[in-house]
Amino acid sequence: MRGEVLHYDEDQGFGFITGADGNRYTFARENLRRETSMAKGTLVEFQPGGGKARDVFSVREQTADPAADAAPSQSTSTPEAPKPQHFGRFAENESAAATGLWDYFWRGLIENYFNFAGRARRKEYWGYCLFWTIALLVIGGIGVFIDDAMANLDELPAVTVGLCGLFLLATVLPWLGLNVRRLHDLGLTGWLVLLFLIPTFGGLILLVFALFPTRGRENQWGPVPAGVRI
Template identity: 60%
Template sequence: MRGEVLHYDEQQGFGFIAGADGKRYTFAREDLRREMALARGDEVEFQPNGDRASGILSIRARMTSPARGGSPAAPAAPLPGSAPAPAHFGRNAENGTAQSTGLWSYFWRGLTTNYVNFSGRARRKEFWGFCLFWTIGLVVAIGVGLSADLSRGDVEGGGDGPVVMFGLFGLYVLLTILPWIALIVRRLHDLGLTGWLAILCFLPYVGGLATLVFALIPTQAGDNKWGPVPAGVRL
């Protein structure tokens, strides 16, 4: 399979490749077919093995390897009837456009494509965008539930209490707890920290403070082992 290098740290010997299938693969130095210099944007060929790439060979290195007489080898001609490989396989290559960095877009992706995404990085704007619209959704759920309880007379009439409101509140929190955890983990990755520190955000007394601190720290400059700098970040 062909792909594009998203990140490679030669000192620590790890990196990421965006495959032609739209998936992202991790790799280490031992997954290279031979010692070679890789940079972001380089095209490679590799063998997918789950979420890991192995047998990696730079297409540039293969095309410029010496042939007999010392001249560069000519690139292999495509097979008859085969489709040409796309020039780029970046994270947004499947739709051909860059993903929006708006607050609502971050929130919507948090509930859809990033619902249980515990890999990659999340910038501060993504965290606060999700927080903003999550809070608005919570207020709407409570308002709808309370209105339903008032119309039934459960609140003022001495009924069983605001059952609908508590039911909608619990359902909303239950449906959004996984995206919250995934977002906190990605925010920690963006700071260069392990995602296991997300446990601090759910401890009594200190959880709120820990979450606020993690949400306010700026993005770590440069690529780290969890991926490149998120789109839209100015360093």
């Protein structure tokens, strides 16, 4: 499989590759076909398996002409350098994605619905929460209006409860994914999202985490989110 090096620590001999399938793979020095520099952005080929990349080698090394060093070049023109290729979610983040509050909310419902990988900056978190709350109020208002017209408010406001319940069920996965990515942005494990299972206290802890600013350096969950000043 072809992929791109996201990060490689020469001292520790450990790094990450994002594959053409959009998944991230770990690799170590012993997984390299030959000892070579693996700078960020290096295009590589590798064998995926169990979340790890094996038999990793640089595409440039593989495609180099073996006869180039044996015979002098017949042309004096300089070959055009290959354009870098990018794969996966982090490649999408490198494009000029909008960073407005509404844009974060919309991408949370569309592109990041099942996304529990990567990082989410503080603005993304609160932009999603803002428009999620507005949407819930609008849906609740519509339900109250219909229940009032059907004279249900004196008993069980079934339409209001039903509409709000469906909205909550539809948005629970992107909301969990957002919290996991927010924890990743702070360099914390996403499993801390399970603190929500602790009544009141756990939710308050995660709310405090959501107030912290982005850590301005790349970590094991990806590069610094777009739009963050380092």
